[in-house]
Amino acid sequence: MDADFKSGYIVLVGRPNVGKSTLLNHLVGQKVSITSRRPQTTRNRILGIRTRADAQLLFVDTPGIHDPKNPLNRYMMRMAQGALGAVDVAVLVVEAGTFREDDARALDLLRPLGKPVILVVNKVDTLKNKSRLLPFLQAMGERHPFAEVVPMSARAPADVKALEDLLVKYLPQGEPFYGEDEITDRSMRFMAAELIREQVFRSVGQELPYASAVGIDEFKEEGRLTRIQATIYVERPGQKAILIGAGGERLKQIGQAARLELEKLLGTKVFLGLWVKVKTGWATDANVLHSIGYDRNDG
Structure with missing residues (x-):
C-alpha cells in the first residue's frame, strides 16, 4: 500500500x-x-x-x-x-x-x-x-x-x-477499511427492501407520502436466481387498495420496476413476490418499527 x-x-x-x-x-x-x-x-x-x-x-x-x-x-x-x-x-x-x-x-x-x-x-x-x-x-x-x-x-x-x-485533500493518511470492490456496508436484504421502497415512493408518493415501509420475508440465492419475498406495510385499508391498484396493476408495476433495479444490483435474475399488509400506526409504534427493521429504542 x-x-x-x-x-x-x-x-x-x-x-x-x-x-x-x-x-x-x-x-x-x-x-x-x-x-x-x-x-x-x-x-x-x-x-x-x-x-x-x-x-x-x-x-x-x-x-x-x-x-x-x-x-x-x-x-x-x-x-x-x-x-x-x-x-x-x-x-x-x-x-x-x-x-x-x-x-x-x-x-x-x-x-x-x-x-x-x-x-x-x-x-x-x-x-x-x-x-x-x-x-x-x-x-x-x-x-x-x-x-x-x-x-x-x-x-x-x-x-x-x-x-x-x-x-x-482533507482525509488522513491510512490504509483502506474495505475491499476495492465493495460499494456499501449494507446487506443485500437491506438494499432489496430499500429498492422496493424506492419504487413505492415513486409510484404512489403523492398518495402515500410516508405511510409505507418494506420488510423482507425471504431472501434466497439459488445460483443465477435470487428469490425475494417482501411485504409492503401501510396504515389503512384504503392505502392498501391504492397500492394494489385496479386488478393489481399498480403493485405489478412496482414489482417490475423493483425487480429490474434488484437485478442490476445483484447481477442475477430475480424472482420477486410482493404482498401488502395493513399495520395500523406502524410509524408511531416503536415495537412495530423494530419488527420491520427499525430500531426499538426511541428515547
Missing part, C-alpha cells in the same frame, strides 16, 4: 430533499441510496464506498435533518446524529438560494465537531435567477467558517469529480 494513501469518513448532512442521496450515488458511481422527489426518503444511515488509486472515501449518507415528531422521525434523527461520531470531514448540503430552519438545524449539528465542514451548494443549475448565487454564497460564508464552499450540481459529472478530488 502506498504510504501516501488516504482513507476516511465523510458525512453528508442536510435537510430533506436537498439531493444528498443523489450526490452520494454519483460520488460512489452506483446506486447505494434510494432517491425520490419525496422528502425523507432516506430513513437509515447509508455508507457508500469509493475506492481510487490514492484514496478510499467512505461517504455516510444520513436522513434529512428535521424536527422529529414521532418514533420513526426520532429513529431517523438518531441515525443522522450517530453518524457524526467518528468522521474526518463533514459536508453540509444546501439548495442554491435557499436556507431554511432545517438547514440551520443541520448546521448546528456540525458546529461542535471540530472537523472541517465543506459547504456544498447543490442544484445551482436549477437556480432561475443566477444573480442570486453570489449574495447567497456570501451570506452562507457569514454563517460559519466553512473550510470550502462548493457551488455545484450533483448530476454534473465534472462537478462531482471536482468535489471528490477536493475531499481527498
